[in-house]
C-alpha cells in the first residue's frame with residue numbers, strides 16, 4: 001500500500017515554504033560529512049519540489065541523494081518554518097522502493113520484523129552459532145560487542161556489532177509480573193533490547209519491582225517497524241503498525257502507560273504512526289488515540305513515580321557519566337531533562353561538548369550500503385565522548401548504542417555504554433544511605 005507521490009502525497013506543501021535561509025545547513029548530519037548543496041535539507045527540499053512538478057526524474061542519482069539523509073531531524077529543530085524534511089524524505093523513499101525495489105537482504109530483514117516467531121528461532125540459532133562467524137571483542141573491553149571474523153557482504157570484519165543474548169527478554173520473562181497490584185504499566189521493549197541488549201529489560205523490571213508497579217509484557221507486540229519506515233517499505237509499516245495498534249487497544253484501559261526504553265521505537269509509535277497514516281483517516285485517529293499512553297521509560301519514571309526521591313536515598317556511585325541525546329528523544333519528543341535528572345541522583349554527569357549532535361546511525365541503508373557516511377558521522381561523537389573523561393556514556397536508544405559503540409571501538413575510546421535504565425537499576429541495587 002505504498003503512497004504514490006505526486007498523486008497522494010503533496011510534497012509542495014512542505015517544499016514551497018522553504019525560504020532558503022540556510023539555518024539548517026550547519027546542523028545537517030549528511031552535509032557535515034558530504035558538503036554538497038544537494039545533500040543538505042535545503043537541497044533535498046528543492047529536489048523534491050522539482051520532483052513534484054515533474055522536473056526531476058527519480059533516477060539512480062536521485063535515489064542515491066535521497067538515501068543519503070540520516071533522518072536525524074536536526075534540520076527540523078532549527079528551521080524557522082518547522083519544515084519536516086525527514087518526513088518528506090521518508091515519503092519519497094517509498095516511491096524509490098516502488099521504482100527500484102528493495103534489496104534482498106533488507107526484504108529478508110523486514111520479513112523477520114513482521115514474524116516474531118521466525119525472528120525468535122533465527123536469533124536463537126544466531127546465539128548458538130555466533131562464535132563461528134564472529135569473535136567477541138577483546139580490545140577495549142568496556143566497549144562490548146562482536147566482530148565478524150571475515151568480510152561479509154556490506155559489513156567489513158573490523159565493524160563492532162551487538163552480540164546476541166542467550167534468551168530474548170520477552171521469552172525470558174512471564175507476561176504478567178505482579179509487584180503489589182496497585183499500579184500497572186505495559187512494556188514495549190524494541191528489537192535490539194529484546195534480542196541484543198537484554199540487560200535493559202531486566203533493569204526496567206527491577207526498577208518497576210522496586211517501585212511496586214506491576215509489569216505487563218505484551219507478548220504479541222511486533223517491531224514498531226521504524227527500520228522499514230526509514231527504508232520506504234510502507235507495506236511492512238502498514239502491517240506492523242495496524243497489528244500493534246489493534247493489540248495495544250485491547251489492553252490500553254488496563255494500564256497506566258506503555259513505557260519504552262528506546263527513543264526510536266517510542267518516536268515511531270507516538271509520532272511516525274500518525275505520519276504514516278496521513279491518508280488513512282481511521283488508522284490516523286486510532287494511532288492518535290494511543291499517544292497519551294506512550295512514554296519513553298525515563299520520561300514516565302521521572303514524571304509519574306517517586307523514583308527520584310527513592311534514588312536520593314541510595315549511595316552515590318563512584319562513576320561519571322556523559323549523556324548522548326538520541327535524535328528521536330530530544331528533537332522529536334523533547335525528552336532530555338528526564339534521563340539526566342534520574343542519572344544525576346547517583347552519578348556525576350560530565351556533559352559532552354554537543355550531546356545533541358546526531359551519532360550517525362541513520363537506519364539500515366546507512367549502516368550497510370552507505371556505511372562510509374555513518375562511519376564519518378560517528379567520529380566526532382566518539383571524540384567528544386573521550387574528551388569528557390567520563391567512564392560511562394549513556395543514551396536511551398539502542399540504535400545510538402550500536403553506532404556509538406562501533407565509533408568508540410574504531411577510535412580506541414574505552415568507555416562503557418549503558419542505557420539510563422541500567423544505570424538507575426544499578427543505583428537502586430546499592431545500599432540505602434545511613
Ligand code: SF4
Nearest residue numbers: 018019021022024079
Ligand atoms: S532552515 Fe528551513 S526554511 Fe531555512 S533553508 Fe533550511 S529548510 Fe529551508
Ligand code: SF4
Nearest residue numbers: 028069070072073075
Ligand atoms: S534529517 Fe538530518 S541528515 Fe536529513 S536533511 Fe535533516 S539534518 Fe540533514
